[in-house]
Amino acid sequence: MPTEQVHSRTDRRLRTEERIISAAADLFLELGYRATTIRGIAERAEVSVGRVMSAGDKDVLLVRCYDRWIGQLQSGTYVLPARTRAATGAHSGAGAASAVQKHLLEIFLPFLEFFASHEDLSRDYAAALMRAVGKPQVFESLATDLQDQLSSSLASIGISRAYAQASAAALYDSYLGILFRWAASDMGLEEATEALSSSIAFHTQLRRPL
Structure with a gap:
């Protein structure tokens, strides 16, 4: 049971990161690097700013x-x-x-x-x-x-x-x-x-x- 919970949390984290990267990709192509913000990525991905930052700053993204x-x-x-x-x-x-x-x-x-x-x-x-x-x-x-x-x-x-x-x-x-x-x-x-x-x-x- 604990192993299943760990896998479930990992899957959720990966799915969230995928949403963040997809949101960042869309915004970078739409607005460019400078006009894209971490807050904008968070809003597009429907996650918190902190969650985006845990995936990386703008350079990393x-x-x-x-x-x-x-x-x-x-x-x-x-x-x-x-x-x-x-x-x-x-x-x-x-x-x-x-x-x-x-x-x-x-x-x-x-x-x-x-x-x-x-x-x-x-x-x-x-x-x-x-x-x-x-x-x-x-x-x-x-x-x-x-x-x-x-x-x-x-x-x-x-x-x-x-x-x-x-x-x-x-x-x-x-x-x-x-x-x-x-x-x-x-x-x-x-x-x-x-x-x-x-x-x-x-x-x-x-x-x-x-």
Whole structure:
């Protein structure tokens, strides 16, 4: 009986946290980071301000929202609004490597497009990542899942498994670096896409052990 009560309390807490994150996500997208308040999140989630704060301050909540959105983008369950995609000049040429370059860029494009659709919020997210305490999923499980996708694609063109894994990690770091550079400059979606395309072109070169 005590075990059932513990599970019941845990389930209620998780459901409440889910409401809080959902409310925060809606408000961040509707109002932006600065105009969203803890009180507003509490009202939207129908919980107390203290209960929201127990789930995290605004920085933590924004990071948790992005963890959710990134996870949905990776799984294909988040649908971006209709948009015009940037030119991706690194696709010329034929052969397996060119096809893989296109495929790798397609893996990254939803994240770049999400950033472009919510530039101000994404800049606040980049700043929140610097301030927030803890380990966001974007650096943990989400990073692992995305790097596994990249590594499999690289291995498919004959790059050795060890090189594919190393290149996948480097590509992921390049992608994060481009996002942070975008957040701190007037870089746009097309420039970010071209920068990532260049990195992909380098890492899709066939490499053989020395």
